[in-house]
Amino acid sequence: MSPGLLDTAYQDCRRIAAAHGRTYFLATRLLAAPRRPAVHALYAFARLVDDLVDDAGQVTADHGAAGELDLIEKRLRTALEQGPATVSDTPVLFALTDTITRYDIAPQHFWTFLDSMRMDIPGSAHYRDRYADLAELREYMRGSAAAIGLQLLPVLGTVVPRAEAEPAAAALGEAFQLTNFLRDVAEDLDRGRVYLPAEDLTAFGVDRELLAHCRRTGRTDQRVRRALAHLIAVNRDIYRRADPGIDLLDPRVRPAIRTASVLYAGILTEIERRDYAVFESRAVVGVPKRLRVAATQLVLR
Structure with a gap:
């Protein structure tokens, strides 16, 4: 070679x-x-x-x-x-x-x-272009997200046997993926997919047709706002469950993973700040904040 x-x-x-x-x-x-x-x-x-x-x-x-x-x-x-x-x-x-x-x-x-x-x-x-409930969506995310966390774990290194750190690594991958789904509702609709669990959407009176209407008009219906607020709370709970796992990683990599976690979770805050306008434009964490978070982790290193 x-x-x-x-x-x-x-x-x-x-x-x-x-x-x-x-x-x-x-x-x-x-x-x-x-x-x-x-x-x-x-x-x-x-x-x-x-x-x-x-x-x-x-x-x-x-x-x-x-x-x-x-x-x-x-x-x-x-x-x-x-x-x-x-x-x-x-x-x-x-x-x-x-x-x-x-x-x-x-x-x-x-x-x-x-x-x-x-x-x-x-x-x-x-x-599949839709998921009946969170359990079905998590089965998809087992490969699309949790597996990514498990791929990364050996590269990052751990201070405990790798198997002990795997559940948190998988959860963090899932947390990142769900954040993407909440941010990219409009883009996913354009591809004919809905990655938000139908059971949770239905509880707030939201169906695929309402999401399509919001996409056409660029406006977020109040029912969709409530559903997104609920799913953001679900997403934050996954981040909370994943967070202790960062301390199981090699100390030298913890600042990088905490930075990624804080910045990705910050997308949820940005969606809220923009009043859930996910059909109007893509929520992003601005460059100044990204640099500020990274700098803070370097100081705490």
């Missing part, structure tokens, strides 16, 4: 993380330099798959988006069995395979992730 080729692959992953994961990338900057490439590789892989799924209607390959995911899984399995060189023509997979091997990450977390991504592809046998 050429070290230069692998370095280039990791640099490609870094560029993807910098371009698309602003909060994630800022938090990664607080990690020790040797850990950063692996985190970038994990992010870049998730992004590669996510973009493929989101653009499923644009995929022109004969086997479609579902077939592309199958091919990615097959190539990754082969690389893990035969060595990273078998995917050296695909920088993200090249760097990812090296990361999995280097940090002894359980491959099952990647198969679980890909299974959830198949649930997003129209025409797939696993496809």
Whole structure:
């Protein structure tokens, strides 16, 4: 394996993380330099798959988006069995395979992730465009979010046996994912999906048709405001359950993970501050606050 080729692959992953994961990338900057490439590789892989799924209607390959995911899984399995060189023509997979091997990450977390991504592809046998209740949504998030936390855990390191830190790591991934769903209601509707549990929405008189109306008008109905307020409270409870797990991590990585957690939870506060105007524009935490939170964690390090 050429070290230069692998370095280039990791640099490609870094560029993807910098371009698309602003909060994630800022938090990664607080990690020790040797850990950063692996985190970038994990992010870049998730992004590669996510973009493929989101653009499923644009995929022109004969086997479609579902077939592309199958091919990615097959190539990754082969690389893990035969060595990273078998995917050296695909920088993200090249760097990812090296990361999995280097940090002894359980491959099952990647198969679980890909299974959830198949649930997003129209025409797939696993496809779902709505979730009846939080339990169903959590089954999706087991792969789309919890698995990401479990992939990261070996890279971050722990002060306890890894298994003890896994529940909190999975919960933090779930907390981040639910925040994305609350922020991106409008964008998800445009893709024909609703990632908010129908049972909770129905309790406040909200259905898919009302959400579609809000999207068309750009205005948030009062019933939707109440539903979002409830789900934000649910989301914050997941953050609270995940938070003690940060102290189980290697002390050197805690500032980065706390920064990511504070900033992602800050999106919920921003949604509230904007009176739940999620159909008008995307809620983001501004650059000054992101830098302020990061600086605070550096001081407390």
